[in-house]
Amino acid sequence: MDDNPDNPIIEFDEQRSLELLATESLGRLVTVSGGSADIFPVNYAVSPEGRLVFRTAEGSKLAGLTIHPDVVFQVDNIEDQRAWSVIVRGEARRLDSFAEINRAEELDLKPWIPTLKYNFVEITPEKISGRGFTFGEEPERYVGY
Template sequence: MSSHHDDPVVKLGADESWERLAGTTLGRLVTHVGEVIDIFPVNFVVDDRTIVFRTAEGSKLYELTVNSDVLFEADDHDDGSAWSVVVRGNAFRIENSREIAAADELPLRPWIPTLKYNYVRITPTGVSGRAFAFGEEPER
C-alpha cells in the first residue's frame, strides 16, 4: 500500500494554493457567455485572497459584464514537480475610486506596452490546487 507521501498527485489546501498563486504572475481567465467559452492569458496579482488584473476595453471586459462567473487557473513547474491552482469566482470591474487608488499601488504591470485602464477583481467562491511530482511511468 503506498503512503500519501508517495502519491504523485497531492491536493493542496487553501493556504498553500493561495501561496502558490502569490508566487507567480501569469494566469488564465476562462469566461463563459451563452455558448461561447473563451480563455485569456492575464498578468495578475493576489490581493487579500482575491485575484486582480488589468485589462483594456474589449471582449474580455464585455464578457465579464454579461456573466461574472469565471474560472481562473495558474500553474508553474520546476525540474521535479509542478502545481496547478483553479479559482472559481465572480469577476467585477473595480469602480470605487478608493479601490482603484489601492489597485494602482499593487505590483501589477502589463507585460506589453498597452494602456489598460480597467482593473478587475475576482472574488473566489472556491479554490482547488494540486501538486504533481514528476517521475517514471509505473510498471503496468
C-alpha cells in the same frame, strides 16, 4: 511537497493554494459568454484580502465579464521534477470606485505588453483548489498478468 513515490499527487488546502498563487504573476482566465468559453492569458496580482486583480482594456474580455461574471482562473508552475496547479472559481467585477482603484494601484500591476489597460478587474474566489505533482516514470502496466 512530500517525496512519496506511492502518492505522486497531493491536494493542497485553500490557504496553501492561495500562497502558491501569490508566487506567480501569469495565469489563464476562462470566461463564458453566449454559451462559448474563451481563455485569456493575463498577468495578475493577489491583493492582501486574497482576491486576484488584473488589468484589461475595453473589449470582449471586459464585456463578457460584465454579462457573465462567473469565471475560472488557473495558474501552473513546473520546476525540475515537480509541478503544481491551482484553480480559482469565482466572480469577476470591474473596480469602479476611486478607493478600489487606488488600492489596486498599490499592487503595482503593470501591463506586460505596451498597451493601455485602464480597467482593473477583481476576482473574488468562491472556491480555490490546488494540486501538487511529482514527476516520474509510468508504472509497469502489466505486472502480474
